[in-house]
Amino acid sequence: MRTRLVLVAMALLITICAAIGISTFASMNSFLTDQLDTQLGQAAERSNDAGRRPQGDDDDSRPNFLNPEVQVVGTLSARIAGGQVTSAGFLAGNATRSPLSSGDRASLLALSPGAGPSDVSLSEGNYRVAAAQLPTGEVLITGLPLAAKENTLSSLVLTMVVYSLVGLLLIGLAGTVLIRRTMKPLEKLSDVATRVSRLPLDAGEVALAVRVPPVDANPGTEVGSVGHALNLMLDNVANALQARQRSETKVRQFVADASHELRTPLTAIRGYTDLMRMTEKFTPDGERSLARVRSQSERMTTLVEDLLLLARLDEGQPLKLGEVDLSQLVVESVSDEKVIARQHLWTLDLPADPVLVRGDAAQLQQVLINLLSNARKHTAPGTTVRSRVRVDGFFAELTVTDDGGGIDPAFVDQAFARFARADPSRKGLGAPAGASGAEGTSGLGLSIVQSIVEAHGGTVSLSSRPGNTVFTLRIPLLADAG
Numbered sequence: 001m002r003t004r005l006v007l008v009a010m011a012l013l014i015t016i017c018a019a020i021g022i023s024t025f026a027s028m029n030s031f032l033t034d035q036l037d038t039q040l041g042q043a044a045e046r047s048n049d050a051g052r053r054p055q056g057d058d059d060d061s062r063p064n065f066l067n068p069e070v071q072v073v074g075t076l077s078a079r080i081a082g083g084q085v086t087s088a089g090f091l092a093g094n095a096t097r098s099p100l101s102s103g104d105r106a107s108l109l110a111l112s113p114g115a116g117p118s119d120v121s122l123s124e125g126n127y128r129v130a131a132a133q134l135p136t137g138e139v140l141i142t143g144l145p146l147a148a149k150e151n152t153l154s155s156l157v158l159t160m161v162v163y164s165l166v167g168l169l170l171i172g173l174a175g176t177v178l179i180r181r182t183m184k185p186l187e188k189l190s191d192v193a194t195r196v197s198r199l200p201l202d203a204g205e206v207a208l209a210v211r212v213p214p215v216d217a218n219p220g221t222e223v224g225s226v227g228h229a230l231n232l233m234l235d236n237v238a239n240a241l242q243a244r245q246r247s248e249t250k251v252r253q254f255v256a257d258a259s260h261e262l263r264t265p266l267t268a269i270r271g272y273t274d275l276m277r278m279t280e281k282f283t284p285d286g287e288r289s290l291a292r293v294r295s296q297s298e299r300m301t302t303l304v305e306d307l308l309l310l311a312r313l314d315e316g317q318p319l320k321l322g323e324v325d326l327s328q329l330v331v332e333s334v335s336d337e338k339v340i341a342r343q344h345l346w347t348l349d350l351p352a353d354p355v356l357v358r359g360d361a362a363q364l365q366q367v368l369i370n371l372l373s374n375a376r377k378h379t380a381p382g383t384t385v386r387s388r389v390r391v392d393g394f395f396a397e398l399t400v401t402d403d404g405g406g407i408d409p410a411f412v413d414q415a416f417a418r419f420a421r422a423d424p425s426r427k428g429l430g431a432p433a434g435a436s437g438a439e440g441t442s443g444l445g446l447s448i449v450q451s452i453v454e455a456h457g458g459t460v461s462l463s464s465r466p467g468n469t470v471f472t473l474r475i476p477l478l479a480d481a482g
Contacts, residue, residue, distance in 0.1 A: 009175050010168065017164040021157075028156055032149045036128050037117050044132060044142035047077045076127055076143030078108050085109065088141075090124050098124070113139050119146065126150065185216040185223040189230060196234065201241065208238040256311035259304045266304065269297045306444040309366070310418070313451040319360040323478060326355045326364070326396050330387050333368035340373075343381035349388035355396045356478040363452045364475075370445040371400045371471050379404030391477065395458070398473040407464040415462050416450040419443035449473075 071077075071091050078088030078100065085105045089097035100108070101123045111118070113133040120129055120143075129143035195210050211217075212231050218224035273294045276282075282290060327350045338346050357364075375385045379402050386401045407415065446462075449471075453460045458475035 009179075010172055013168055013171055017160075017168065021160045021164065024160065025153065025157065029149075029153060032152060033128075036144060036146070036149055037130075040117055040128055040130055040142060040144050043071060043075055043077075043144060044130060044140065046071060047142050048132075048134070048140055072144070074124070074145040074147075076122070076124075076129065076141070076145075078141040080109065080139040080141065081137070083109070086138075108141050111139075111141060182223075185227065188212065188216050189223070189227050192230065192234075201237075208234060208241055210234065252311055252314050255307050259307040259311065262304045263301070263308075266297055266301045270294065270301070273297065303444070306448055309448060310444065310451060313448075313455055319363065319455060321358055321360060324357050324359045324361045324364055326357050326398060326475070327351065327389050328354070329361070329365050329368055330389055330398065333365060333372055334387055336369070337372045337376060337385075341376045341381075344376060344379070345382070345384040347384060347386045349386060349390075351390060355389050355391060357396050357456070357475050358478045359456045359475065360452075364456070367449050367452050367473070368398075370449050374445055374471075375400060375402045375404070375469075392474070394477055395474045396477050398475070400471045402469050403467050404469060406466040406469050407462070409464070412462055412464055416446045416460070418447040 217227035
């Protein structure tokens with residue numbers, strides 16, 4: 001931007017200088033031509049006066065129309081009679097007359113009397129000449145050299161070029177300095193906008209303390225007006241973020257409190273259900289109804305526990321960190337799933353050596369249980385689920401892959417959002433017909449996975465296409481694990 005402004009300003013200055021130079025050159029050329037024409041007329045009168053004096057028969061006795069006492073050095077004078085140049089010459093510097101060449105004579109014979117002064121090129125150089133018809137019938141041609149005029153114009157052009165270049169250089173330097181000073185506040189505004197654009201404004205508590213300095217936010221100037229408007233916008237955004245944060249905090253607190261309060265009645269429901277089953281006799285329909293109450297209370301208890309776990313993670317409660325063998329956790333979790341879903345094919349791909357990470361063993365196991373149960377619930381029987389652990393640099397990488405029907409591409413980007421479901425009928429991540437996903441899910445499993453992994457300083461990602469759905473976790477290795 002700054003370079004473009006300098007180039008535009010320089011182009012404008014060059015155009016102005018060129019226009020001034022051309023007009024000055026034209027004016028000076030016209031002035032010198034008029035001056036030379038006046039001198040030419042005076043020289044013609046002096047030559048004509050000399051031609052009216054008595055003259056003898058020999059050539060030496062003819063009138064001296066190139067008298068150095070009345071004519072300037074370089075003056076051309078010639079007389080034409082009967083289509084022939086009868087007498088002509090140049091006034092040389094040593095007060096003698098230099099003869100004309102045959103080419104000069106031909107050029108002079110081509111002139112028309114009374115046509116006005118014109119420029120011709122002769123053997124002695126460029127000349128300004130005029131032809132006049134005399135009463136005797138002769139044609140008097142007088143000429144003055146153009147060297148003085150050409151030298152003056154050359155000096156003028158050289159002077160204008162030199163001074164224009166020097167002026168352009170000085171103006172360019174001054175303009176660059178001025179533009180730099182003018183653009184400096186804009187650079188500060190750009191820096192503020194860039195820093196704000198890099199802030200994580202999408203979630204969590206955000207401290208939007210970046211502002212344009214007061215010296216650059218003065219509404220009295222154009223740039224200051226922009227800076228002032230930017231600060232007002234940032235104040236509005238900061239207030240909106242604070243309001244959003246307060247709202248999120250209230251919602252999370254409500255969810256945490258409600259979940260905590262729901263644990264007691266849910267426990268009582270399960271207890272009374274078990275008590276009734278042990279002390280009372282029910283019909284087959286009553287047994288089924290009681291079993292349904294028991295299963296739904298257990299499902300509700302799981303949801304409450306998930307909400308409490310998310311609330312604790314949101315509050316940033318410290319993890320119970322220790323040395324965890326990720327490979328061992330995978331083996332145990334897959335073994336549990338094998339018992340639950342015998343119709344799925346469960347495979348392992350583990351390194352020979354333990355893969356040690358520093359983490360909370362219970363929470364990491366929760367991550368594995370959620371991913372594996374997710375694969376079990378949302379794929380049809382006979383699906384192969386492969387769990388793989390490997391070391392990648394300073395990270396342990398865990399992937400859970402299945403060859404099921406895949407996840408809707410439009411849902412992949414929001415799969416880790418809370419209560420996210422691809423199927424509006426609340427059957428989970430788009431489970432295909434016949435999949436065990438028909439039992440439904442709360443939509444919190446993957447959100448819990450993401451929160452736990454990020455609390456351990458890791459990342460989780462998802463890619464899916466029919467026949468290949470992959471969840472990838474990366475967790476930092478134990479510092480001394482090598």
